[in-house]
Amino acid sequence: MDDCALYLRHFNLKERPFTLLPDPSLLYWSxxxxxxxxxxxxxxxxxxxxxxxxxxxxxxxxxxxxxxxxxxxxxxxxxxxxxxxxxxxxxxxxxxxxxxxxxxxxxxxxxxxxxxxxxxxxxxxxxxxxxxxxxxxxxxxxxxxxxxxxxxxxxxxxxxxxxxxxxxxxxxxxxxxxxxxxxxxxxxxxxxxxxTPLDEAGVQAYIAHRLKTVGGRGDEFSEAASRRIHDRTGGVPRLINQLCDFAMLYAWNDERHDISLETIDSVLHDGVFFGDTAMEPAS
Incomplete structure (x- = not known):
């Protein structure tokens, strides 16, 4: 079983909420x-x-x-x-x-x-x-x-x-x-x-929507984490998906059921996310 399948079970999700493939069933109607x-x-x-x-x-x-x-x-x-x-x-x-x-x-x-x-x-x-x-x-x-x-x-x-x-x-x-x-x-x-890209509130709603659509609670990402995601993706949905997918993988690895600001900063610090629009270390 691959890591993504493991994190689905960890978060009790039916499928990956942040897949990069175009999927109308997951579309957030901003x-x-x-x-x-x-x-x-x-x-x-x-x-x-x-x-x-x-x-x-x-x-x-x-x-x-x-x-x-x-x-x-x-x-x-x-x-x-x-x-x-x-x-x-x-x-x-x-x-x-x-x-x-x-x-x-x-x-x-x-x-x-x-x-x-x-x-x-x-x-x-x-x-x-x-x-x-x-x-x-x-x-x-x-x-x-x-x-x-x-x-x-x-x-x-x-x-x-x-x-x-x-x-x-x-x-x-x-x-x-x-x-x-x-x-x-x-x-x-x-x-x-x-x-145009999503604003800060839109990013938070986008993340919650995709999680709820696949069986999640919708509040797995903290407000601070969502703000950091907005800052580092510029509100572009594809980049949000990339960063959130890594964040859920990191949270699973740390045996956590919530994604905090610390989790997002760990992903950014490790350099695995190449869509970082800020291109500088998180403060």
């Missing part, structure tokens, strides 16, 4: 995340050509996308791309693959790929379904790639657009879209939201 999912829902409901969600690394963007995917119904055909890269034509192949609409035995030049994609969109429209393309880590696309994606929103039937885009990425995505050469894309962004 005011920021509630607004972000509302914007995503609004974008889909209003048939916005482009919806954009941005935030720092580890802010919970991908978990929000997973939560959104759980809500989509039969009237929507969703394609999800993560970390797409490549030049003209390659991106279109990524998109076709995301919708499981790529015929690998057919011709693969750009004109054939575009025709295949247009035929796919028309078939979905005829079946009463809307195509939604979600691009995670969209900041990795080049300006040319973003423009190619933007041009897909020009495909329409009568007055109806056949595809909606959801762009999800780090803060630089907003700067890319706001650049003068991206004006046509920016004008198509109907709904957008920027996720």
């Amino acid at each position: 005011p920021q995340h509630k607004r972000a999912i509302t914007i995503l829902r609004y974008g889909l409901m209003s048939r916005a050509p482009v919806t954009m969600i941005s935030g720092e690394i580890g802010a919970g963007k991908t978990t929000l996308v997973q939560a959104l995917l759980r809500e989509t119904g039969a009237e929507q055909r969703v394609g999800l791309i993560s970390n797409a890269q490549g030049g003209r034509g390659e991106l279109l192949q990524w998109i076709l693959n995301a919708f499981d609409a790529n015929d690998r035995e057919g011709p693969q030049d750009y004109v054939a790929l575009f025709q295949r994609f247009q035929d796919f969109l028309l078939a979905e429209y005829s079946a009463g379904r809307r195509a939604v393309l979600i691009i995670d880590e969209a900041q990795n696309l080049s300006a040319e790639g973003l423009e190619e994606v933007r041009m897909l929103t020009n495909i329409n039937a009568n007055k109806d657009e056949l595809i909606q885009l959801v762009l999800v990425g780090q803060p630089e995505l907003r700067e890319i879209v706001r650049a003068p050469n991206m004006r046509q894309l920016a004008q198509r962004v109907t709904a957008s939201f920027h996720l």
Whole structure:
């Protein structure tokens, strides 16, 4: 049995509360995340050509996308791309693959790929379904790639657009879209939201929520410990998860059922947590 399994039994938990994998069932609905999912829902409901969600690394963007995917119904055909890269034509192949609409035995030049994609969109429209393309880590696309994606929103039937885009990425995505050469894309962004890190109270509520969700009491971390975690993670959920996971491991090793400030400082002192935003010894 590994150490993590042992600390679960020690704290009487059903599963690790601070896993780094995106898990909608553990999502803490902070005011920021509630607004972000509302914007995503609004974008889909209003048939916005482009919806954009941005935030720092580890802010919970991908978990929000997973939560959104759980809500989509039969009237929507969703394609999800993560970390797409490549030049003209390659991106279109990524998109076709995301919708499981790529015929690998057919011709693969750009004109054939575009025709295949247009035929796919028309078939979905005829079946009463809307195509939604979600691009995670969209900041990795080049300006040319973003423009190619933007041009897909020009495909329409009568007055109806056949595809909606959801762009999800780090803060630089907003700067890319706001650049003068991206004006046509920016004008198509109907709904957008920027996720900011959790404040001190939010960190404490976040930790308590995740613990209660997996069977914990919710008050295993002292207020002083939560404050230190906020200081050293900047309120970024992924970093909070990393530090809390180590803290619970240390508490188990010390045969303690509560995580104190001393426990957090021990983790920081040993240098096992590489997300320390302060980068200095705890006082």
